[in-house]
Amino acid sequence: MSESRLIYLPLGGAGEIGMNAYVYSVGPEDDERLIVVDLGVTFPDMDGTPGVDLIMADVAWLAERRDRLEAIFITHAHEDHIGALAQLWPKLRVPVYARAFTAHLGRMKMEEAGLDPEEIRTVSAWPETVKAGPFTVGFAPVSHSIPESSGLVIDTPHGRIVHTGDFKLDLSPGVGEPYDEAMWTEIARDGVQALVCDSTNVFSPLPGRSESEIGPGIEELIAAQPGLVAATTFASNIARLKTLAEAGQRAGRSIVLLGRAMRRMVTAGIETGILADFPKVVSPEDAADIPRDHLMLLTSGSQGEHRAATAQLSRGKYLGIELKEGDTFLFSSKTIPGNEKSVIRIVNAFSEMGVDVVDDSGGAYHVSGHANGPDLERFHGVIRPRMLIPMHGEHRHLRAHVRLGEASGLPGVIAPNGTMVDLTGDRPRVVEHIEAGRTYKDGSILIGAFDGIVRDRIRMALNGHVTVTAILEEDEPVGDPWCEVVGLPETGVTGAPLVDVMEEDLSQFLHRADRKTLISDDKLDDAMRRIVRKTASDEIGKKPEVTVVISRLS
C-alpha cells in the first residue's frame, strides 16, 4: 500500500470565477478519505449556454467515491459557493456543515428541492470544529460581502490547511465579523502546510477599503436629491443594504425593499439575529402615501437581471412604484464582466424616464468584498504557509497570485479545475489531471456540458432549422418531399420562395434516385440533408440545421 498523502483537487472555481467546488483528500492512493468545500453555481449566457438555467461542477468523480466522502462544508451563502447544493446533494448524500446564516439559506434550498433540510448542520465559529474522518474543520470568521463568511481551518494528519473562502481584510465591515489578525496569527502559530487562497482581486494594486468608508458619501448623495432615490446592490450584501438603508434613514427617508431576493436576505438576516438593528422598512403599498423626497428604494438586480426589481422599474411600474423625471438611481455595485450590456440597457431606460443614474465609476459608492493585491501579501505574511495554492480566479488571476507569492519566497502552483495537487511535501506537486466537466441544469434535467444538446441549440440559433419530409411506399416516393423552415428568410437572392426552391431540388433528386439509395434511410437522409444545405447556401448564404423525416408506408 502506498503512503498517505494530502491532496487538493478543484472541480470548480479554479480557472474561472464561479461554481466553486474543492476536494481535499487524505490517505493512500485510491483509498483516500474525502471532503468537499463549497458547491456553487455559475450563470449561463446566450453565447455558450442558451436555455440553460444553472451551471455547476460535474461531481461524477466525487460521486464514484461517495463511500469515501465524509462531508460537505460551505464557506458562505453566495450562489457561487452554495447554489448547486440542492442539485448535487442527491449524488453525494453526506452531511453538510455551515454556520447559522449559511445553513439557514441552505435549508431553504434543500426544502425547495424536496430534500431534507436537516442534512444541513449548523456549526459555530472557530474555535469550534467538526470531525470528518481524518479531517478536523473549523469555520474561522472572515469579512466578505455576506454575513458569516468563513475561512476553513482544516487539520489533517499531514498538517493544517487554511482555505480562505472569499475574504477581505475589513476592520469595520458594518455587518459580520471584522478581520481578526490576532486570531489568524494564533491559527498559524504552529505552522500551516498550505494556504488555499482567494485570488479575485489580485490585480487591484491598492489596499482594499472598508465598508464603513462609503456610508457618509452615500448619505450626502441621498440628502442632495430632490426626488425619490433608489439604490441597488447584490441582495446578499447585507452589510451594504444596511449601509444604504442607514444612510437613507439619516437623510430622512423611509426605506422600501423591492425584490424577492432582497426581502429574503433581509429576513434571513433578521431571523438569524445578524440584522437586529436594520432600519424599519415600509411596504410598497404604504410607500404610496410618503412624499417622493422622503422615500428610498432598495432594489434587487444590480447586474441587470431581466426579471429583478431594478430591470422591472426600468421598464415601468413595479408593485405600483414608478420612477420619474427628477428621481435618482444609484448602482452601489460593480458590474461583473459579461453583464455590461444588460446594465447599460437599464441605465438608458432610466435616462429615457429622466432619472439620474449614479454609478460606481469613481469608487465612491462601492467597495469590493475581496482582498486586493497588497492585502493578499499581508495575509500570506500572517499565515506564513509552506505553500500557496491560489483559487477563486481565472487562469490570469491564479498566475498573478502564484507570482505574488513567489516574490516573497512562497512556493505555489497554478492548479486549474481537475489538477490534483499533492500538498504533503515542501512544495505543491501536481500528480494527476482529471477531466473536470460541467453539469447544466436545463429545465428540470441535469445534462452534461459535452452532451451536444446545447451545441445543437446554438447551431439552430446561428443557422435556422429545416424539416424535410418524404414518404415512400415499396421503395418508391409517394408524392414530392416537402420542407418546413424555422428562423430563415422566406425568399432568397433569386427572389423565389426558399421553400419552393428546396422542394424542387429535393423532388428532382428523389425521382431520379436509384433503388440502392431509395431503400436506404441513411443514404436518403444524407443526400437530402446535403441538398437542403447546398440550396439554402446558394439562396440565402446560410447552411441550416436539417431534420429529415422519412416515412415508409407498408
Place this chain on the structure above:
Amino acid sequence: MSESRLIYLPLGGAGEIGMNAYVYSVGPEDDERLIVVDLGVTFPDMDGTPGVDLIMADVAWLAERRDRLEAIFITHAHEDHIGALAQLWPKLRVPVYARAFTAHLGRMKMEEAGLDPEEIRTVSAWPETVKAGPFTVGFAPVSHSIPESSGLVIDTPHGRIVHTGDFKLDLSPGVGEPYDEAMWTEIARDGVQALVCDSTNVFSPLPGRSESEIGPGIEELIAAQPGLVAATTFASNIARLKTLAEAGQRAGRSIVLLGRAMRRMVTAGIETGILADFPKVVSPEDAADIPRDHLMLLTSGSQGEHRAATAQLSRGKYLGIELKEGDTFLFSSKTIPGNEKSVIRIVNAFSEMGVDVVDDSGGAYHVSGHANGPDLERFHGVIRPRMLIPMHGEHRHLRAHVRLGEASGLPGVIAPNGTMVDLTGDRPRVVEHIEAGRTYKDGSILIGAFDGIVRDRIRMALNGHVTVTAILEEDEPVGDPWCEVVGLPETGVTGAPLVDVMEEDLSQFLHRADRKTLISDDKLDDAMRRIVRKTASDEIGKKPEVTVVISRLS
C-alpha cells in the same frame, strides 16, 4: 404650400453607439430635398441577433423618397460610419462623397459587392465644397482614430450646420490633421445654426490626451521585455499602428503585421500617401529568422473577434508564429462593452501559455479618439451655435450632452433615432417621430429586425425543437405519429426516453380524435403542438418549439 424648413432626422447612431445614419432635409413639408450623412453598421451578438452578420439602419423611409435624395456623405472610414454603404447603396443610388482615404476604402467595399466603385467621389478637405441640391457641404478635418476624419460644414438656405462626425481635440495626432481651432473659429465666424455633435465621451471628466503622449511609455514597455512583444489595437487606428511600430522600431525590433484588416489598412494608408514613413515591416515567414527579442507583432482583433489574428494566436500558431512563456502581449485598446468576455477569454489563454498580458487599465497605452466632457464644452464655445443636437451616443450620453450645453445657455434636444427635429428657429423643435427600424444582413439576405426570423432562432436556442410527423389517409391516421428532437435531453424526470413519452401521448390523442379534428390540418397542428409542449414541460421542464408536419395520402 408650407414654408421651407431645415430638418435633422437620425435613422441610426442616436440612442446607440453604432450604425450611424443621419438625414438632413431642406424645403417645404413633403417636398424636401435630402442628404444622408454616413451609412454604418453595428455588430450582432448571440443575445439578440444570433446568426446575423451585420446590423444597419432601416433606410426604407429614405428609399421611398429617393427621387428627392441628393447625395450621401461619409465622414470617415470606421465601420460604424461606412460599413453599410455597399449593402444599402442599391436602395438609394445617389452619388457618395468622401475624402481620399475614406473613398479608397469605400470603393473596395463597392467592388466586393459587385457595385460600381466610381459612385464614390473623392472630395478634398475644406474649404473645397460639394453642391448637392440646396446643400453645400465641406469636409473640415478633425482628429480622430482613423485618417482623414472630417466634420461636415453643411450650408443651407436656413444657415450653417456643423456636423462633427467622430472627433477629438488632438494637437499632435501622429497621423492625420491636428485639431485646428483657427479653422473652426473661422467656420463659425458668421454664425452656426446648429452643432450636431459626437457624444461618446461626454462622461469623461478630464480633457482628452494626445496620441503623442503614449509613444514613450510604449517604447519603454517594449524595451524592457525579454521575449517577443505583440500588440493589438483597432486595425483602422493607423496613428496607433504607427505609434506602436515606431516604438517597436526604436526598441530595436522588426515589425510584423498579422491579420488581413491590419495589412489592408496599412496598405490603404500607404497607397493614399498618408503613411509614407511607416517603419519597414517583415513578412511572417521572414520573422522565423529573427530572434524573438528583436520581434514585434501587430495583430488584428483587439475586441476578441474569434477569427482575428489575436484570437488565433491565443489558440496556437498563426502563419507559423506562436507565442511562448516569456513573451508579452499588449492591448493598446479599450474593450467595448459587450466584448469583455471574448477579450478575457484570450487573456486567460495567453496566461496558460505563460505570456504576460498588459492592458490599458492604467490609461498608459491607449487614448480615446473622442472628445471628453471638457473638450466638448470647449468646442461648443468655439462654434457658438444657436442650438446643440447631441448625436453618436446612447440615450444616457445624449441626455448628459444636452445638459452640458444647457449649463452654458445652449438650447439642445435629445433626439434618438426616428426623431425629426426642425432646426429652423431659435431652438430645436421635435416635429414628428418616424419608426426607425433595423435591417440585418443575414447570410446573403437583408431582413428586417421585426420579421420574426431571428426571434424564432432565439426561441430554438432557448427551448430546443421538436418535429412531429403524422400521416393520414381519408381522414384516418396511418400508423402512429412520431417525433424528432434537436437540442433537448434524451430522457426526462421519469427516466423514460422523452421521444417515447411524447409519441405515446400523441398516439393516444390521434386515435381518439373525432372526425372534425382529423379533417382539419389547423386543429391537428394546434392540438399536437400543445401535447408536445405539455409533455415536454412535465418531463424536462422546457416547452420546445414545435414543427408539425401532417401528410395526407390521397
